[in-house]
Amino acid sequence: MxxxxxxxxxxxxxxxxxxxxxxxxxxxxxxxxxxxxxxxxxxxxxxxxxxxxxxxxxxxxxxxxxxxxxxxxxxxxxxxxxxxxxxxxxxxxxxxxxxxxxxxxxxxxxxxxxxxxxxxxxxxxxxxxxxxxxxxxxxxxxxxxxxxxxxxxxxxxxxxxxxxxxxxxxxxxxxxxxxxxxxxxxxxxxxxxxxxxxSPLSLIKLAEYNYEITKLSDVLMTEEMLLVDQKGLLKGIPVLCFLTFSPTMAQCRDLENQHHEKLLEISVNTLEKIVKSEFDEEMPDDVRMLFVDKDTIVNAVNASHDIHLLKIDNREDEIITKANGWASTLVENVHKTEIQRNRSRVLEINQYVDHLRSELDNMDILET
Missing domain, CATH: 3.80.10.10 (Ribonuclease Inhibitor)
Incomplete structure (x- = not known):
C-alpha cells in the first residue's frame, strides 16, 4: 500500500x-x-x-x-x-x-x-x-x-x-x-x-439481519464439520481391533512360555531319573528315544515350543486380517454413507441460508 x-x-x-x-x-x-x-x-x-x-x-x-x-x-x-x-x-x-x-x-x-x-x-x-x-x-x-x-x-x-x-x-x-x-x-x-x-436506519437493520444470517450459517457449518470429524474416528477401528486382540495373544505367549519352562524342567528331571534307573513308569518307545541325552531332549522341547509360538503368531495374523477386513468394509460403507449425508446436509444448509436471504431481499423495509 x-x-x-x-x-x-x-x-x-x-x-x-x-x-x-x-x-x-x-x-x-x-x-x-x-x-x-x-x-x-x-x-x-x-x-x-x-x-x-x-x-x-x-x-x-x-x-x-x-x-x-x-x-x-x-x-x-x-x-x-x-x-x-x-x-x-x-x-x-x-x-x-x-x-x-x-x-x-x-x-x-x-x-x-x-x-x-x-x-x-x-x-x-x-x-x-x-x-x-x-x-x-x-x-x-x-x-x-x-x-x-x-x-x-x-x-x-x-x-x-x-x-x-x-x-x-x-x-x-x-x-x-x-x-x-x-x-x-x-x-x-x-x-x-x-x-x-x-432509510439509513433500515439499512443498519438490514446489515444486522445479514450478519445474523451469516452467523447462523457459520454455526450450522461448524456443527456439521464437528459431526464429520466425529465420524472420522471410525478410521481407527482397524487399530482398535489390533489393540483389542493384542493383550489376548500376549497372554497366550506367556502361557506357552510358562508351559515350555515347566516341560523343560520335567524333561530334564525325567532324563536324570532314567539315567539313574529310578524311573519306573511306562513310557512309549518313541518318547523314550528322546531321552538319550540332555541335548536331544532339550532340542526336542525347544522345537515343540517354537512350533507352538508359530501357531500362536499365525492365529494372531489370521484374526487381525479378518478383523481388519471387516473393519475396512465397515469404515468404507460408513464413509460412503457419511459423504452422501454430508453433501446433503451442506446443500440443505445452503438452501436454507439462501431462503433466508431471499426472504430478507423481498422484505418491505419502510422509511423512517
Whole structure:
C-alpha cells in the first residue's frame, strides 16, 4: 500500500524544484526570474521522491497540484492555495487526512494508495465532487456516514479498503449517498438505486439481519464439520481391533512360555531319573528315544515350543486380517454413507441460508 524509501535521497520542495517546475510551464521572457512567472501558473507537478511539502506559498493562483508517487507522510503547507480545484496526493505514505481546511474550492481530491484509516477533516470542502481514497485502511461504514455532508459528491472510490468486504457495502453507500453516480469506477447499478428508497436506519437493520444470517450459517457449518470429524474416528477401528486382540495373544505367549519352562524342567528331571534307573513308569518307545541325552531332549522341547509360538503368531495374523477386513468394509460403507449425508446436509444448509436471504431481499423495509 505504501512506498518505501529507495536509493534516491528524500527531498523537500525547495526553490530549485520550483524554478524547474516554472521552466517546464513554457519559455520565459526573462529566464531565471521565478517571480515573473509564479502569478500566472495554475498547474504544477512533482515526482522527485518528495518527503515534505513546502515553499508553495508563492503560487497562490494554483488550481491544479499533482504530488502523486512520492513519499509524503503529512499533508501540510497548502493553506495559501485557496484557488486549488484539483489535488492528487495518491501513492504516498499519508496516515491522517489534515491540512486541507483552506482549500474550500477543491472539487477533485485523490488520496488513493496511502495508509489512511479514517475519513475526517474535510468539512470545509463543500465543493468536493470527486473523492478517491481507495487502497487505504478504511474499516467501517461510519466513514461513509461522514461523507453525507458533501452534497456535490458524485464520484467516490473506496475500492481496495477492508470496508468493501461488508455484505451491505454498496447498499449502505446508496442509502447514505443517494446522489452518487459512480462508485469504485462503476456506474451505480440498478440494485443500489433501488436501495436508495430505504432509510439509513433500515439499512443498519438490514446489515444486522445479514450478519445474523451469516452467523447462523457459520454455526450450522461448524456443527456439521464437528459431526464429520466425529465420524472420522471410525478410521481407527482397524487399530482398535489390533489393540483389542493384542493383550489376548500376549497372554497366550506367556502361557506357552510358562508351559515350555515347566516341560523343560520335567524333561530334564525325567532324563536324570532314567539315567539313574529310578524311573519306573511306562513310557512309549518313541518318547523314550528322546531321552538319550540332555541335548536331544532339550532340542526336542525347544522345537515343540517354537512350533507352538508359530501357531500362536499365525492365529494372531489370521484374526487381525479378518478383523481388519471387516473393519475396512465397515469404515468404507460408513464413509460412503457419511459423504452422501454430508453433501446433503451442506446443500440443505445452503438452501436454507439462501431462503433466508431471499426472504430478507423481498422484505418491505419502510422509511423512517
Amino acid at each position: 505504501s512506498r518505501l524509501y529507495d536509493s534516491i535521497e528524500p527531498n523537500v520542495i525547495d526553490d530549485e524544484m520550483l524554478q524547474k517546475a516554472v521552466e517546464e510551464q513554457g519559455p520565459q521572457e526573462e529566464a531565471g526570474l521565478l517571480a515573473k512567472k509564479e502569478a500566472s501558473i495554475s498547474k504544477m507537478s512533482w515526482r522527485y521522491n518528495i518527503l515534505k511539502i513546502d515553499n508553495l506559498w508563492q503560487f497562490k493562483n494554483l488550481t491544479k497540484l499533482q504530488l502523486d508517487n512520492n513519499i509524503i507522510e503529512k499533508i501540510e503547507a497548502l493553506d495559501t492555495l485557496v484557488h486549488l480545484v484539483w489535488l492528487d496526493l495518491s501513492f504516498n505514505n499519508i496516515e491522517v487526512i489534515e491540512g486541507l481546511d483552506a482549500l474550500v474550492k477543491l472539487q477533485d481530491l485523490s488520496l488513493y494508495n496511502n495508509r489512511i484509516s479514517k475519513i475526517e477533516n474535510l468539512d470545509t470542502l463543500q465543493e468536493l465532487q470527486v473523492f478517491s481514497i481507495g487502497n487505504n485502511n478504511i474499516q467501517t461504514l461510519e466513514n461513509v456516514i461522514y461523507l453525507r455532508q458533501f452534497q456535490n459528491l458524485r464520484t467516490l472510490n473506496l475500492t481496495g479498503n477492508p470496508v468493501c468486504e461488508n455484505e451491505v457495502y454498496s447498499a449502505f453507500i446508496a442509502a447514505y449517498l443517494p446522489d452518487l453516480v459512480y462508485l469504485d469506477f462503476r456506474l451505480v447499478d440498478d440494485n443500489s438505486v433501488r436501495m436508495k428508497k430505504f
